Amino acid sequence: MTDENAAYTRIRSPALAWGSPAAAGAALLAVAALFSALLRREPLPEAFFVPWLLLVIGTAVVVEALWIRTWGIDLLPEHALVRGFRRRLVPWREVQAVVRHPQAGGWLVQLVLDNGKPVTLRAPMISAGFGGKRSAAAYERDYHRIGQWWLAHRGPSWREVTHTA
Missing domain, CATH: 1.10.287 (Helix Hairpins)
Structure with missing residues (x-):
């Protein structure tokens, strides 16, 4: 989607x-x-x-x-506005991958930058044992939405990078 x-x-x-x-x-x-x-x-x-x-x-x-409640990400055509402990603009041209990241028994999403450093998103997230199938489905939907948005807006500077979590 x-x-x-x-x-x-x-x-x-x-x-x-x-x-x-x-x-x-x-x-x-x-x-x-x-x-x-x-x-x-x-x-x-x-x-x-x-x-x-x-x-x-x-x-x-x-x-x-x-x-x-305000944590999350705004997906804009030129960049992602990451809202967490601080706000950060991440241009799509600097993002080389969108990956899942295990943390504290749950899953978060990371944007891997062209320098190899990850930007961890506070939302979407899923915590082990909480939320059940509906929470897992919402996480998957949002993870794929971020991935599709990145694919549509990443630009010509994209290259495959290897990321080690």
Whole structure:
């Protein structure tokens, strides 16, 4: 499947990658509110910091989940915009291969550059044991979409390189 007619294609982290931390953070915020309400009814001076600690941790986990949600790749005609820990423009003319990369029991996608260095994408991804067949099918679809986009836009500078993971 090639998205040649589209101006660009966006691929983002799967819902499981950011949804689980978001739910855990929301649960921590709920526990913080409950603990705070209980402490108002029966004050425990030695436990006054617990609701605040849960509030800070829960907020940090929710913010991280929202940040993970933005990870991915934008496929544009001239380059790929990789969104991860930082944003990076990778011109298609510098990409020599699109490969699968095993990591932590799951799979990520890497763009191998003409200097042999890989650029690891944070999405699409699949984690072992999570998501089942639907997640695996989405990973395969997105992996092939990136590969087809690269084939359609790589330009004349492409040459075969050997990549060792």
